[in-house]
Amino acid sequence: MILPLIALLVAPVEAASVRVSEWTSSSSAAPTDARSFEVSNLSDSKLGSAWVEGEDGAGLGSWVMADFGSARTLNTISVWGSHWYNVDYFGHYARPKTIVAEYADGKTEEFTLHDEQKVQVLRLKAPVQTQTVKFRVRAVYSGKGPDTGISEVKFFDSAVEGPFTAASVSASSEAVGDADGNYGGQNASDGIVDSMWCEGNTSSDGTGEWLELALGTKRQVSGIKVRAGAPTLDLFKAVNRPTTASLRFSDGSSESIVFKDMLFEQTFTFSPRTIDRVKLNFTGVKKGEKYDDLCVSEITLVP
Ligand SMILES: [Ca+2]
Ligand SMILES: [Ca+2]
Numbered sequence: 001m002i003l004p005l006i007a008l009l010v011a012p013v014e015a016a017s018v019r020v021s022e023w024t025s026s027s028s029a030a031p032t033d034a035r036s037f038e039v040s041n042l043s044d045s046k047l048g049s050a051w052v053e054g055e056d057g058a059g060l061g062s063w064v065m066a067d068f069g070s071a072r073t074l075n076t077i078s079v080w081g082s083h084w085y086n087v088d089y090f091g092h093y094a095r096p097k098t099i100v101a102e103y104a105d106g107k108t109e110e111f112t113l114h115d116e117q118k119v120q121v122l123r124l125k126a127p128v129q130t131q132t133v134k135f136r137v138r139a140v141y142s143g144k145g146p147d148t149g150i151s152e153v154k155f156f157d158s159a160v161e162g163p164f165t166a167a168s169v170s171a172s173s174e175a176v177g178d179a180d181g182n183y184g185g186q187n188a189s190d191g192i193v194d195s196m197w198c199e200g201n202t203s204s205d206g207t208g209e210w211l212e213l214a215l216g217t218k219r220q221v222s223g224i225k226v227r228a229g230a231p232t233l234d235l236f237k238a239v240n241r242p243t244t245a246s247l248r249f250s251d252g253s254s255e256s257i258v259f260k261d262m263l264f265e266q267t268f269t270f271s272p273r274t275i276d277r278v279k280l281n282f283t284g285v286k287k288g289e290k291y292d293d294l295c296v297s298e299i300t301l302v303p
Helices: 039-043 087-091 186-189 233-238
Strands: 017-018 022-025 064-082 097-102 108-112 120-141 149-157 169-172 210-228 241-249 254-258 267-284 295-303
Touching: 017 064, 022 039, 039 064, 039 149, 064 097, 097 149, 108 120, 169 186, 186 210, 186 295, 210 241, 241 295, 254 267, 267 295
Parallel strands: none
Antiparallel strands: 017 149, 022 064, 064 120, 064 149, 097 108, 097 120, 169 210, 210 267, 210 295, 241 254, 241 267
């Protein structure tokens, strides 16, 4: 299947993603006809787009800086190093090994990342109140090509307003990964639009398959937002997507939802309830034109 992505995200519990109002960088690689490498790619919620430095060699010392527009209190930072467009791209670009984070007051903190195609969750030693975070690349894991890239960076604070992702996701089955990435259940709630879960039950169209979102703690939930099917128009028509689902909450309550057959995010609201888990059982499926796999790109929960 033509789609980027893997993501084994263990999202910070009770955390909301902090919006970046502006990114700046020491340099960016020149764009090609097909893609740009500008620093704003770090916050488009897509792993298929990345920032790549434009200096000689691996660009040690190069930096990117996020500005939140006002001071926020940060707990954790998630980093998708290298370029996640597909498995080849990931191997081509160097990815950060050591990052030095500098906050608005000039204090710094150093993080060491693992060399694997997984999201890296950087846990700050203590919550930091700051309007900016500057990441300087101190050391890299070499790629086949000379340049260093990062696909996405997400900052989290302890606020609870706004839609949030699950702490973990389990799935009834998962399609086998390929050169474009994997289709694990975690992709269904990782804050990333272009990563998706696809079921792996070869004897069904996906009817009866399920996803269970664990929140990590009890929270009030009054709705869910779903990007059903695959995240691009071509692929959306190629795969199976849900038409109906039943939601079963950890407090014993349940709801039924009916999906519109569309690419974009759809929101379902219901009376608020306090839960730590919700299971989506897909009860109806519309067949795709190419792959007989039911897919879901993203689900977030509305407080
Ligand atoms: Ca991106
Ligand atoms: Ca996703």
